Amino acid sequence: MRYAMAIDTKKCVGCGDCVVACQTENNVPHGYCRDWIVESVEGTYPNLDLEFRSERCNHCDNAPCVRCCPTGASHIAEGGIVLVTHNECIGCGACIESCPYDARYPHPDGYVDKCTFCIHRVEKGQNPACVDVCPTKCLHFGDLDDPNSEVSLALKDRKWKVLAPEAGTKPQLYFLT
């Protein structure tokens, strides 16, 4: 099993529903976020290329945060989901320094927090909150090992990219372009 997410940059309008849904679902403290939206503009007027990306933890296959964690609080759970065990985390910040995507933040309670792919929902067979709430249905979540999962089907016919592949992290967020 290998959970992954495909984000359709052609469908995303940057409304921010996924961010609000995540903050509500996961009780993310005020001023912080586990997912966010990047508006990327390339070119010079009038030849501009606009891209919206809903970003979050990439749940990397070769996760530098897990490698750098001195206590083992950061670990890879079933399905490749990268998680932090709160009462094993000492808040040293090594994982924050090691993440090329700046996907982690220090929770005001001390431990380091990040996107969990809403594992508490996924375990019940539901989608992550951000996926369910997306009004343009541009987020696709599922198991890459299952050829009929929503994410596998989304990746099958489309061109995609991952962020900073040169970092060698083998990220599992796929951006459909």
Place this chain on the structure above:
Amino acid sequence: MKEELFVSGRNIPNIDPYLNIWHWQIPLYLFLGGLAAGIIFFAGYFVVRGKEKEMPATVKWAPIIAPIILVIGLIALFWDLKHKLYFWQLYTTIRFTSPMSWGAWTLMAITPFSIIWVASYMKEMVPGWNWKYKILIGYDILLNKYRKSFAWVMMILAIILGVYTGILLSAFNARPLWNTSILGPLFLVSGFSTGLATTMWVSKDEKERKILSRIDLVFIAVELFLIVHLFMGFMAGTAVKTEAFQLFLGGPFTVSFWVFVVLLGLIFPATLETLELWGYHVPKWIPPVLILFGGLMFRFVMVEAGQITRFLY
């Protein structure tokens, strides 16, 4: 042209717009760790060489500083933790892929060992000193019997500690400025140089200071050589590396690095030490103070600048 914006209002403290998760505690600790490693290494080295009598300050007096600064460094590290009450989780596991983990274990060993080292010389340093308990007298005799083996252990631990202060940073491939394997030897050499400087400052014996000064000059030369290599690596590197290098070449860290670290912290004290060896009178505190200042600045600059550098996408 490319412009990227957070449109969902992301502005996380200490992460946006650029990373600043590690503050003054980390560079201070890296400095004190390297300094202690330097002091301990040369204390061990001169014991192994059988020069305890000729080098009293290096072997006996300067090592008193080591446990004190190690404890200050540990307090700084603890201060920096954000989930402080769980710090003991560090000592429930050893994770070899995490430099911080084996560094924590090295500190766990070298801090008490450095106290034992000082204690084993108490009889020689304080006339009339006597251990109150029989068991301590026994340990004292045992240590003096196996002094050289103990010195070897201390030397090896000191090298691990010195290298670790650099590898701690170089393990993060997300920060291009840090992600170079030369940082390990560079921090080791820099730490040893600051250790030698401190020992020189402590020493009252002209001959001993000259020996230390000669060794220190070699270390400063090696350090300069490694700094040149560090930047050669960046210049020949990928876009993220050349971008990182710009911070030191016209960017906000240009003056603090080239003037404070390289010129005032390395070249100037090296010149003064050379003049002293040639027979000119130089106040004995000036070169060590400059070297210590340079070492501290180097770590502050590397930690601050490294956090700004990142992958571009």
